[in-house]
Amino acid sequence: MAYETVTWLNNDFTEKVIQLAEVDSTIKVIDISAKPATNKGDNYTSDMVRVVAEFTRKQGTAKVTEKKSLLFKFEPIVEGARKDLIVESQIFETEIFMMTNTLRKMSELLGCRVSAQAYYVKLERPLCLIMEDLAPLNFRMANRHTGLDKEHASLAIQGLARFHAASVAVCEKDPKQKSLYWRGMINRDNLQLVDFFKAGATNLANEVETWPNGKKYADKIKKFAEKIFNEELQVMKRKDDEFNVINHGDSWTNNMLFRYDKNDKPVEHLYVDFQLCLYCSPAIDLHYLFNTSVFEEIDDSLSSEALLEEYITTLTATMKRLNCKTQPPTLKEIKKSMNERLVHALVSSMNILPFALTEKDDAKTIDDVVKEEFKNPGLKSPTFQKIMLKRLKKFDEAGLLD
DSSP states (O other): OGGGGOTTOSHHHHHHHHHHHHTOTTOEEEEEEEEESSOTTTOSSSEEEEEEEEEEEEETTEEEEEEEEEEEEEOOOSOSHHHHHHHHHTHHHHHHHIIIIIHHHHHHHHTSOSSOOEEEEEOSSSOEEEEEOOGGGTEEOOOTTTOOOHHHHHHHHHHHHHHHHHHHHHHHHOTTHHHHSOOOSOSTTOTTHHHHHHHHHHHHHHHHTTSTTOHHHHHHHHHHHTTHHHHHHHHTOOOTTSOOEEEOSOOSGGGEEEEEOTTSOEEEEEEOOOTTOEEEOTHHHHHHHHHHTOOTTTOTTOOHHHHHHHHHHHHHHHHHHTTOSSOOOOHHHHHHHHHHTHHHHHHHHHHTHHHHTOOGGGOOOHHHHTSTTOOOGGGGOHHHHHHHHHHHHHHHHTTTTO
């Protein structure tokens, strides 16, 4: 594994990190074990390593032995297109500042955690963020293939609303925060993504052509492929005369963790992976969440309308509790912003949903994804076809494919 070439990942370094995390200089690491923390297809832009350390510490006059699990998140180590894309986009630096500054301020204001705790940052290449491992606290990902059910979706939308509300409060107290999250992933400096977006739409068109009643959409999608990146650029532009927040920017199932009670019921939601944060309309996160992780087209218990109302209720209540001076948006105002950015729903459905529905055995790495001949195996998913046929009808009626 690539991380095995990192010589500083050893007992001495881990000891220093745990001493800082536990605020205990008596800690002495005996041994560490390291293994990949994610499966292929779970994390595309970094290398996640779970390190379990066995250590001793003093408790009064006694010496006790304990274990602690840490997550080491590396920017790509191996040379190649993946590393070039991530380094040039500077998204790792975005996450480092979010976790060591903005999220801590948000957590303090809310009086609860909004993410895992960042313990240490190693700023030499490869950049590495060492953080709390939430798995021992019974946090885990939901099933991306089935999407979020009603319970999970409700927790997710409430979590997103609190995240957005806290970001408003932080930006009011520290306005420079707004200027820190202007890039996102989709910007004119990141033209490597042009081919990725275009190929995704073109491959979708070719697949749709084989579907029942799909032919009428295929030609329109091929034409849309020529302008897809510029359309997304327009969507990502902030309007200073509307309600804006720090968006998570990548709010799909794989970037959420849920904590479960003894009956396996989800009771808490947290976001992870803060590399694509963007100060803009909350419509960015809402469209992305609804179109990558909430499958109301095949689950009658789900309603994006009801979830949006729940979002507004939680956002308004949280902003009031945090004494925000900014006026929260009305449901009508949020819908207007979402309608103006409906292209983001289309692009999320075209380019991201297939990754969510790719079976584990067919999962790819980002090195595979950036190759010219890449065809997303998720396009062949029967679930994707059911969902997308209904969405294409909606997007076409809205004039997005003209």
